[in-house]
Amino acid sequence: GSVSAQDKYKIGVLAPAVTHGWVAAVAYHAEARCEELSDQIEYRIQTSSNAAEMTSQLDDLKTWGAEAIVAFPQWTGMEVPIRMAIEDGIEVVNFDIKIDVDGVYRVAGDNYDMGVEGAHYITDKIGKEGTVVILEVPTAGSVSELRKAGFLDTLEEIGADFDLHTYATKFTREAGLSDMSDILIRHDQIDAVYSMDDETSIGVVKAIEEAGREDIKVVTGGGGMQEYFEMMPEYQNIWLESALYSPAMVKDAVDMALDILKGKDVPQEKIIPTTIVDRTNYEKFLDPDSPY
Amino acid sequence: MQDKDREKGFKDWFLDNWTNKPIFSTGIALVVMIILQTWSLGFDYDSLGSWFLTWINNWINILRNNAGVGLIALGMSFVIMSAGIDLSVGSTLVAVGASLMMLIDRGPNGILINLGIEGIPAIFIAVILSLAIGYFLGNLNGLLITRGGIPPFVVTLATMKFYRSVTQHFMQGYNPRVPMQFLGISNFQIGSFRVMPVIYWLLIAGVLYFVSKRTTFGRQIIAVGSNERSANLSGVNVKKVKRRVYAITGLLVSFAAIIQVSRIGSMDYANAGSGYEMEAIAAAVVGGTSMSGGRGTVIGTILGVLIIAVMNNLLNLLGVPPFLREAFKGLILIGAVLMQKKQKSV
Amino acid sequence: MQDKDREKGFKDWFLDNWTNKPIFSTGIALVVMIILQTWSLGFDYDSLGSWFLTWINNWINILRNNAGVGLIALGMSFVIMSAGIDLSVGSTLVAVGASLMMLIDRGPNGILINLGIEGIPAIFIAVILSLAIGYFLGNLNGLLITRGGIPPFVVTLATMKFYRSVTQHFMQGYNPRVPMQFLGISNFQIGSFRVMPVIYWLLIAGVLYFVSKRTTFGRQIIAVGSNERSANLSGVNVKKVKRRVYAITGLLVSFAAIIQVSRIGSMDYANAGSGYEMEAIAAAVVGGTSMSGGRGTVIGTILGVLIIAVMNNLLNLLGVPPFLREAFKGLILIGAVLMQKKQKSV
Amino acid sequence: MKIEMKNISRAFGAIQALKDVDFSVQGGEVCALIGENGAGKSTLMNILGGVLPADQGEILIDGEKVEFNSPAESLNSGIAFIHQELNLINDLPIYENMFIGRELKNKRGFLDLEKMESKTREVFEKMQIKLDPKTMVRDLDTSYKQIVEISRAIMMDASIIIMDEPTTSLTDQEIERVFSMMETLKKHDVGIVFISHKLSEVMEFCDRYTVLRNGETVAEGLVEEVTVDQLAYSMVGHEVRTESLQRETEFGEEVLRVENLTFENNFKDISFSAHKGEILGVTGLLGDGRRELFEAIFGSGQIESGEIYLKGEKIRVRNTTDALQKGIGYLPRDRKENGIIKDMNIFENASIVTWPIFDNWGVIDLERQEKEFEQQVKDLQIKMDQKNDPINSLSGGNQQKIVLAKWLIASPELFILDNPTQGVDVGAKEDIYDIILELAAEDIAVIILSSEAKEIIRICDRSLVMYHGIIQGELKGDSMTEHEIMRLATGAQTNSRQEGS
Numbered sequence A: 001g002s003v004s005a006q007d008k009y010k011i012g013v014l015a016p017a018v019t020h021g022w023v024a025a026v027a028y029h030a031e032a033r034c035e036e037l038s039d040q041i042e043y044r045i046q047t048s049s050n051a052a053e054m055t056s057q058l059d060d061l062k063t064w065g066a067e068a069i070v071a072f073p074q075w076t077g078m079e080v081p082i083r084m085a086i087e088d089g090i091e092v093v094n095f096d097i098k099i100d101v102d103g104v105y106r107v108a109g110d111n112y113d114m115g116v117e118g119a120h121y122i123t124d125k126i127g128k129e130g131t132v133v134i135l136e137v138p139t140a141g142s143v144s145e146l147r148k149a150g151f152l153d154t155l156e157e158i159g160a161d162f163d164l165h166t167y168a169t170k171f172t173r174e175a176g177l178s179d180m181s182d183i184l185i186r187h188d189q190i191d192a193v194y195s196m197d198d199e200t201s202i203g204v205v206k207a208i209e210e211a212g213r214e215d216i217k218v219v220t221g222g223g224g225m226q227e228y229f230e231m232m233p234e235y236q237n238i239w240l241e242s243a244l245y246s247p248a249m250v251k252d253a254v255d256m257a258l259d260i261l262k263g264k265d266v267p268q269e270k271i272i273p274t275t276i277v278d279r280t281n282y283e284k285f286l287d288p289d290s291p292y
Numbered sequence B, C: 001m002q003d004k005d006r007e008k009g010f011k012d013w014f015l016d017n018w019t020n021k022p023i024f025s026t027g028i029a030l031v032v033m034i035i036l037q038t039w040s041l042g043f044d045y046d047s048l049g050s051w052f053l054t055w056i057n058n059w060i061n062i063l064r065n066n067a068g069v070g071l072i073a074l075g076m077s078f079v080i081m082s083a084g085i086d087l088s089v090g091s092t093l094v095a096v097g098a099s100l101m102m103l104i105d106r107g108p109n110g111i112l113i114n115l116g117i118e119g120i121p122a123i124f125i126a127v128i129l130s131l132a133i134g135y136f137l138g139n140l141n142g143l144l145i146t147r148g149g150i151p152p153f154v155v156t157l158a159t160m161k162f163y164r165s166v167t168q169h170f171m172q173g174y175n176p177r178v179p180m181q182f183l184g185i186s187n188f189q190i191g192s193f194r195v196m197p198v199i200y201w202l203l204i205a206g207v208l209y210f211v212s213k214r215t216t217f218g219r220q221i222i223a224v225g226s227n228e229r230s231a232n233l234s235g236v237n238v239k240k241v242k243r244r245v246y247a248i249t250g251l252l253v254s255f256a257a258i259i260q261v262s263r264i265g266s267m268d269y270a271n272a273g274s275g276y277e278m279e280a281i282a283a284a285v286v287g288g289t290s291m292s293g294g295r296g297t298v299i300g301t302i303l304g305v306l307i308i309a310v311m312n313n314l315l316n317l318l319g320v321p322p323f324l325r326e327a328f329k330g331l332i333l334i335g336a337v338l339m340q341k342k343q344k345s346v
Numbered sequence D: 001m002k003i004e005m006k007n008i009s010r011a012f013g014a015i016q017a018l019k020d021v022d023f024s025v026q027g028g029e030v031c032a033l034i035g036e037n038g039a040g041k042s043t044l045m046n047i048l049g050g051v052l053p054a055d056q057g058e059i060l061i062d063g064e065k066v067e068f069n070s071p072a073e074s075l076n077s078g079i080a081f082i083h084q085e086l087n088l089i090n091d092l093p094i095y096e097n098m099f100i101g102r103e104l105k106n107k108r109g110f111l112d113l114e115k116m117e118s119k120t121r122e123v124f125e126k127m128q129i130k131l132d133p134k135t136m137v138r139d140l141d142t143s144y145k146q147i148v149e150i151s152r153a154i155m156m157d158a159s160i161i162i163m164d165e166p167t168t169s170l171t172d173q174e175i176e177r178v179f180s181m182m183e184t185l186k187k188h189d190v191g192i193v194f195i196s197h198k199l200s201e202v203m204e205f206c207d208r209y210t211v212l213r214n215g216e217t218v219a220e221g222l223v224e225e226v227t228v229d230q231l232a233y234s235m236v237g238h239e240v241r242t243e244s245l246q247r248e249t250e251f252g253e254e255v256l257r258v259e260n261l262t263f264e265n266n267f268k269d270i271s272f273s274a275h276k277g278e279i280l281g282v283t284g285l286l287g288d289g290r291r292e293l294f295e296a297i298f299g300s301g302q303i304e305s306g307e308i309y310l311k312g313e314k315i316r317v318r319n320t321t322d323a324l325q326k327g328i329g330y331l332p333r334d335r336k337e338n339g340i341i342k343d344m345n346i347f348e349n350a351s352i353v354t355w356p357i358f359d360n361w362g363v364i365d366l367e368r369q370e371k372e373f374e375q376q377v378k379d380l381q382i383k384m385d386q387k388n389d390p391i392n393s394l395s396g397g398n399q400q401k402i403v404l405a406k407w408l409i410a411s412p413e414l415f416i417l418d419n420p421t422q423g424v425d426v427g428a429k430e431d432i433y434d435i436i437l438e439l440a441a442e443d444i445a446v447i448i449l450s451s452e453a454k455e456i457i458r459i460c461d462r463s464l465v466m467y468h469g470i471i472q473g474e475l476k477g478d479s480m481t482e483h484e485i486m487r488l489a490t491g492a493q494t495n496s497r498q499e500g501s
């Protein structure tokens, strides 16, 4: 419990361990924003790799005296510990994966919507028929499941009749490269690749290039990585797309936590719609200072 | 004169323990870390009472949060003492957790509810069955190692992949709902403290301490891990001892799964338990278990778990920059082991 | 009559090799997997030419994608033969990769460009320095293990955390740009094939094969891993041998980092190389290296890398349900090792 | 070269292993270092070999003071050391083991494996050892390993060779060959320190002797001026019995009978039986297959065909636990590899066999174990400090006694002992013989495997001689002579018609 009234607010951030580029960028932005606000807040950023570890960090933040917490899990199932934190009087702002508890504030992009937009983009470019490879990431849990669900539901809604092939990979360029090169061997004709993450997509594009294949017309992505943006105009025969889920959004979550503590009126939920980036508009999103 | 003598007495006692009892030096390493941690909680003489409450709460948190890994580390230290290794603990945790949740699920697919069993009996049955499943999965590891003659590293790497993957496949898109009563297993309060997981951990550790010191099986683990051939020629059933060690680890993982599910109320099949094998091995090794078998103790392993736990707690309390946190962990780990009695080299 | 004799001759030769040469049975396991893989490529008699081209391309993919891990696995097998372990390989890869990229970076912070060195000389210097850095980091592991008397598992777990964490801390928010020429190191084409990484791998493997068979250092690794005490009593400088084994692993990781950076042109510090330690250990163990030291071969490790690589390739070619992919990996892993000569138990 | 050790002292905790000991050896002489188990012989030599530091005292080589901080330093100044326990690398072939730490290289600095192999072959030929230098040491039996160690030391071109009980698992034939090699070395001005409990070897082969007792020099002098009895007396401090142990007893019913046991080439068509109260000896030369045979009977080896009957009942021994439960005990040879558990203390090493026999619901009956243990310590006169000290803190002979003790506590009905007196001093050897006789008197069937014909003749009622995996003949009573045993062991046919029983 907090002992004496202090002049600075105490905000804790619960982030996942930096296991891939996008998550690292979120941690970076969260820290940067906290640092900017350091005249008003004291902060602690913890990183964890599963629900149990995040729960213990939540306890440590309570010990430290956090008044508000920005929780940013990459997994489902934080409901019980977060409910207990709220019962202890701590304000919780949830970022990314949804924590379904009454009283939780929420700032997020929409993983499901990223899948929806991906489906629209692909049908837009290749029509409703053709061979589409889906690269899902079982190890990423619900992030991957939500995006895939959005993608498949939308295809059904549109009535697209794709020849779908689903493969498992990881959110890394090495995995994207090595798995995609196998997939290219297996399928002579691929029209589009639904990849969920820019890191994977960079590997996928590299594999296509190494194999000298020209049949693939679309490779999607997700996250919003500068390196990937810059690749977009270099490939005139492939549409490289990314569903922007800016890691910088976490700044809004930190701001929201501060506003709540200050007693300002804030909306319970702030969902930022998915933005599609490809070679037609990538320039707007280039930012030499971006870490990601 | 007398004073000097007494002093020398203490110094001798200290040095003697330091050089001859590995657990002693491990304990000292832990004490040093606890002093650091206490200091980092900002000792405040004026409000001693509330400071002390914070300190106690912090410790209950540490213990509660590490009860699961603590149990697994105990199993792991037995496995390592027998000169084996078990990489599958995290995946076994997920498999047992998923089975448990399917059993007590209050949704349409809940197994026990569909059989008309509810409430306390359902919880009781689910717990017993989960323990059995964990024992079975561990036993399977043991059988593949002893009957199949496959190195433990390969077997448990394979089942590590297998158990989690199959669980994820079957649980895809289904989220069981755990009944509130079940959460009581971990969340029941004694006074204002939620200490149930700690109690389970310490009770089981007590039993295992006894097993390791006073039972034929416990001592035979050391014999097998130290010199398999000698053990065999002394009439020890080496295969049986080895198989049982893995089975017991499976059982301990089940306890951890029950604690975890009843604590958090859910389980994320992709991530839960991931990295536990490394944490458990690290705890065992920091606590003096030798990776080549034959050496290790229950108390050492508990100290190892606590050293790593206090290290994490300390870093959380100090607010180290997130990207450097792991670097500090690395430094503390080396520091803690350096502080211990040096391994006799050669 | 004669026919039967010849047949018996083959059978005897086969059984003899099977029971006495571990590498032989590992090779057979690989061959079986390659047959499966070839069959899964849908053998087509009518268009043999194009089928064969696909087959070749598939193999070049496999080899190229595994050259990096393949090099690391060789270092790992030396470490394991010396009865140690190195968990830090993935983090060393990231640290070396980041240093390499900072050296050749064409952006405002590029080290060599700021010193006025560009083009081929810059690449040359960067490569040499990267190798030195990898050697240094490996050597540091070795020193902590031998001088500090800390178990290899703890030391390399700590540096695994440390190397990556520090790299991430310093590289956060900065993306070096690799010059095009540098990409030639891995992407240079021979005919229409991009096989440079494969060539580096095989060349280095050849050197290491020679080192392991024909140098004092190579044989002393086995002596130290098999019986440290005896080795010491025979006058072997145990500490030096151990330290060098880690240093050489660091060097091999540097090669892998150079291949990886020059292949993709960038590196993801959070993730690159993560899990390589497990892959490398698994490859070494599948290839017959014994976790307790003393046994292992360069060729066995290469076969182990290939078995795991073909397994991954096979699963992609077969289009196994994504969530069950890891389960199949587990099964194949056990199958491949079961197919090999059984370990003599007790 | 002349080596002098002066005023050497060394303590292990409370035990003063060496007190002010002087010792010297010089080129061209063989100096025996003898004393009872735990007298400090190995400790003294370990100090000379750079394995242990001395607390006090100095070492002089040709009058110049030296200090050895590691085995390598001692080796480099020309001192080769055959340790009491085997020290080979199991995972390397013989010829590489011969050159560990001083590998042969060619001009370019790479290993010259061919030369190492051919040099090894040469030495083996000189010593008439039929071993392929390419064999992995792991696959060798103890006796072969010991030969390899000796050959390695001989090959080192050392000025001084320390031999700490080099002949414990060799047969007389090999010992003869080793001695003749050493004779040659002596002529080349090599000095040898020879530690052994076989006093006949000392008498036959050594020039000088030094006797240690409780870490102090109690006697020294020229070998030609003493008798075996005098040496034995100064070692143990009392008279040692030398008379024969032959006894006249009726044997009881049959305990073990095996019929046509066969496994590959290790043993073929073996049939024999053992009776209550009988002491049956089994002997032979290297490679006779007796270890494999009895390991198989104990459930630790394999059997292709044939039957085992225990007390008339046909049994199958599934594993060693099964054997233990059926009342079969087996004391293996080579205690370091097969007998000792180095991570357990003395008491645990002595009780491992009986844990499952005495326990209550899996809980070890500590009281009973302790009682039995104390008894054995007394009976076997085991020299030790605390019962929870590490087993490695015991001297070699005392470790052997512990391994024996664990089986004595289990009191099996059929007790197989392989080389039971390995490394045990003359006094204790007699004690062990007494214990074996007592066991027989208690109607236990005892089978003793030994390479020492003398030992077999001394204590056994009947003996089987094996040759290349078959029973070449059976000897009894007066026909049991060293000459007859040797004849059968080298493959000659038996004179009488007493085939395998």
Ligand SMILES: Nc1ncnc2c1ncn2[C@@H]1O[C@H](COP(=O)(O)OP(=O)(O)OP(=O)(O)O)[C@@H](O)[C@H]1O
Pocket (backbone or CB within 6 Å): D012, D013, D015, D017, D035, D036, D037, D038, D039, D040, D041, D042, D043, D044, D084, D383, D384, D392, D393, D394, D395, D396, D397, D398, D423, D425
């Ligand atoms: N590492 C050690 N730790 C503690 N005590 C030891 C150690 N090594 C030897 N000792 C003790 O020192 C004494 C002398 O032992 P040493 O091995 O020199 O005897 P030894 O004369 O070689 O006997 P043996 O004939 O049985 O080999 C013994 O009492 C032994 O218990």
Ligand SMILES: Nc1ncnc2c1ncn2[C@@H]1O[C@H](COP(=O)(O)OP(=O)(O)OP(=O)(O)O)[C@@H](O)[C@H]1O
Pocket (backbone or CB within 6 Å): D131, D132, D135, D139, D140, D141, D142, D143, D144, D265, D266, D284, D285, D286, D287, D288, D289, D290, D291, D292, D451, D468, D469
């Ligand atoms: N190094 C070797 N090379 C070839 N054959 C061997 C070797 N060692 C053992 N053998 C064979 O294996 C069989 C069993 O030999 P082994 O030495 O194990 O018997 P043993 O009973 O232990 O003999 P001993 O009592 O003389 O030590 C024999 O037929 C022998 O010829």
Ligand SMILES: [Mg+2]
Pocket (backbone or CB within 6 Å): D041, D042, D043, D084, D164, D395, D396, D397
């Ligand atoms: Mg000795």
Ligand SMILES: [Mg+2]
Pocket (backbone or CB within 6 Å): D141, D142, D143, D144, D286, D287, D288, D289, D291
């Ligand atoms: Mg033999």
